[in-house]
Amino acid sequence: xxxxxxxxxxxxxxxxxVDGKKRTGKNVHHGINPATGEQLWDCPxxxxxxxxxxVAAANKAFPAWATTPIEKRKEMLGKFSELFAAHAEEFTTxxxxxxxxxxxxxxxxxGGVPAFIGFHCTLNIPExxxxxxxxxxxxxxxPLGVVGAICPWNFPLILSAxxxxxxxxxxxCVIVKPSPFTPYTGLKLVELAQEIFPPGxxxxxxxxNELGAMLTAHPNIAKISFTGSIATGKKVMExxxxxxxxxxxxxxxxxxxxxxxxxxxxxxxxxxxxxAFQNSGQVCVATKRIYIHQDIYKPFVxxxxxxxxTMKVGPSDEEGxxxxxxxxxxxxxxxxxxxxDSKLNGYKFAVGSxxxxxxxxFFVQPTIIDNPPNDSRIIAEEPFGPIVxxxxxxxxxxxxxxxxxxxxxxxxxxxxxxxxxxxxxxMRLEAGSVFVNSWEKPTPQxxxxxxxESGIGGEWGQSGLLSYCNPHVxxxxxx
Ligand code: NAD
Numbered sequence: 001x002x003x004x005x006x007x008x009x010x011x012x013x014x015x016x017x018v019d020g021k022k023r024t025g026k027n028v029h030h031g032i033n034p035a036t037g038e039q040l041w042d043c044p045x046x047x048x049x050x051x052x053x054x055v056a057a058a059n060k061a062f063p064a065w066a067t068t069p070i071e072k073r074k075e076m077l078g079k080f081s082e083l084f085a086a087h088a089e090e091f092t093t094x095x096x097x098x099x100x101x102x103x104x105x106x107x108x109x110x111g112g113v114p115a116f117i118g119f120h121c122t123l124n125i126p127e128x129x130x131x132x133x134x135x136x137x138x139x140x141x142x143p144l145g146v147v148g149a150i151c152p153w154n155f156p157l158i159l160s161a162x163x164x165x166x167x168x169x170x171x172x173c174v175i176v177k178p179s180p181f182t183p184y185t186g187l188k189l190v191e192l193a194q195e196i197f198p199p200g201x202x203x204x205x206x207x208x209n210e211l212g213a214m215l216t217a218h219p220n221i222a223k224i225s226f227t228g229s230i231a232t233g234k235k236v237m238e239x240x241x242x243x244x245x246x247x248x249x250x251x252x253x254x255x256x257x258x259x260x261x262x263x264x265x266x267x268x269x270x271x272x273x274x275x276a277f278q279n280s281g282q283v284c285v286a287t288k289r290i291y292i293h294q295d296i297y298k299p300f301v302x303x304x305x306x307x308x309x310t311m312k313v314g315p316s317d318e319e320g321x322x323x324x325x326x327x328x329x330x331x332x333x334x335x336x337x338x339x340x341d342s343k344l345n346g347y348k349f350a351v352g353s354x355x356x357x358x359x360x361x362f363f364v365q366p367t368i369i370d371n372p373p374n375d376s377r378i379i380a381e382e383p384f385g386p387i388v389x390x391x392x393x394x395x396x397x398x399x400x401x402x403x404x405x406x407x408x409x410x411x412x413x414x415x416x417x418x419x420x421x422x423x424x425x426x427m428r429l430e431a432g433s434v435f436v437n438s439w440e441k442p443t444p445q446x447x448x449x450x451x452x453e454s455g456i457g458g459e460w461g462q463s464g465l466l467s468y469c470n471p472h473v474x475x476x477x478x479x
Pocket of ligand 1: 150151152153154155177178179180207208209210211212213214216227228229230231232233235236249250251252253283284285382384410450454455
């Protein structure tokens with residue numbers, strides 16, 4: 001990989017990548033910089049032909065890729081990671097533009113890509129052996145074939161890389177479909193990957209929701225790894241059932257944070273606010289309900305309010321900005337609905353204003369709703385924006401039940417000085433990932449997946465690899 005080749009990558013022209021080649025399209029669409037309202041570059045809307053060709057190319061590449069030794073696959077993933085890191089600056093700028101993230105947080109997401117790939121390269125596909133007098137039984141895990149990776153708009157880059165790394169490591173070929181709201185970093189990531197991987201091993205076909213539906217219905221795709229909303233996840237599962245595709249669904253959540261009475265208020269309250277407002281609340285595992293022990297309820301809310309008032313909202317490159325805009329108009333209107341509902345019902349705004357209005361960008365000040373009722377929309381639903389409710393609690397059993405009283409189960413947090421006690425509560429929370437004394441920070445080192453309607457299966461970590469494999473058992477009889 002010569003550095004000159006690397007530096008020639010153009011970050012202003014975007015293509016689908018099918019069978020190692022750049023493709024334009026008859027129809028195009030574009031993203032909008034949510035901080036400025038600026039229309040971004042055109043990119044092709046993948047057609048049925050593009051989808052079919054990508055699936056055919058992936059199936060053609062699969063036998064050779066699946067039998068490439070894992071050490072070689074890791075070596076190529078490592079090279080890809082290095083190549084990507086050499087472009088960190090350009091990817092950060094692109095991510096700022098397509099998602100509106102503050103530069104510091106865009107850079108963190110970009111930095112997460114080599115971290116995810118690097119960690120996956122430390123993993124091995126397990127092999128299990130059982131032996132008795134009669135037989136030796138060996139369980140191996142084989143790649144599935146072609147994986148369709150359907151991605152959302154809130155973390156367009158890391159969630160694409162988080163599917164590409166385990167899919168390729170386990171010997172699958174992968175076709176990425178970015179969200180139409182944030183197509184750019186995903187398209188460029190896969191274009192860059194062509195410098196390392198054989199044609200057809202990793203491809204990208206960008207487009208709208210219909211393209212996603214084409215992939216889920218495609219008879220020659222073996223698995224769909226989907227990250228997005230619960231409503232779409234249900235459609236994906238239904239479509240996949242027709243061809244009995246393997247499916248991983250990473251969906252929405254309504255994470256509870258339980259605050260125990262022994263916390264250091266001044267230290268913990270800002271952290272809890274960060275957990276709620278990170279990425280302007282547009283995180284599947286953002287804190288979405290905050291349960292504070294009644295003995296510290298008032299001072300804790302006050303400390304959260306004080307910190308929240310210091311959180312600067314603005315465009316990516318403005319000095320000191322901590323929160324960017326809501327990513328798109330559709331989401332902005334959705335978030336606005338939670339403000340309107342809270343105002344209409346007379347809930348108390350501890351910080352933030354009930355009346356929001358976007359001018360140039362979809363900016364929304366972080367907002368805390370003080371003690372709305374259990375059946376309020378803001379408690380019962382996922383706003384996916386910078387608005388969060390707080391409620392007091394006094395009985396531990398009751399607050400655990402309240403935290404679990406949801407059809408979702410993605411993440412949760414417990415905060416307390418007595419860590420063993422906090423961990424005991426964590427054990428009883430019905431969620432895929434529970435964090436003790438931290439806000440939700442998913443990592444490649446552990447499987448990430450939801451309980452209940454937050455998903456099916458999971459990915460990342462050692463056990464996440466198995467979601468990209470079929471078990472293959474050989475029974476050898478001794479006689
Ligand atoms: P979405 O469901 O609207 O879209 C996700 C992707 O699915 C997009 O690429 C979209 O084009 C595609 N799609 C839409 N209709 C489809 C169909 N019928 N068949 C196949 N694909 C289709 O979700 P979004 O608004 O982009 O993302 C926000 C949601 O994602 C939130 O609910 C959030 O909690 C969730 N999310 C979950 C995780 C997780 O890991 N659990 C991570 C990030 C976001």
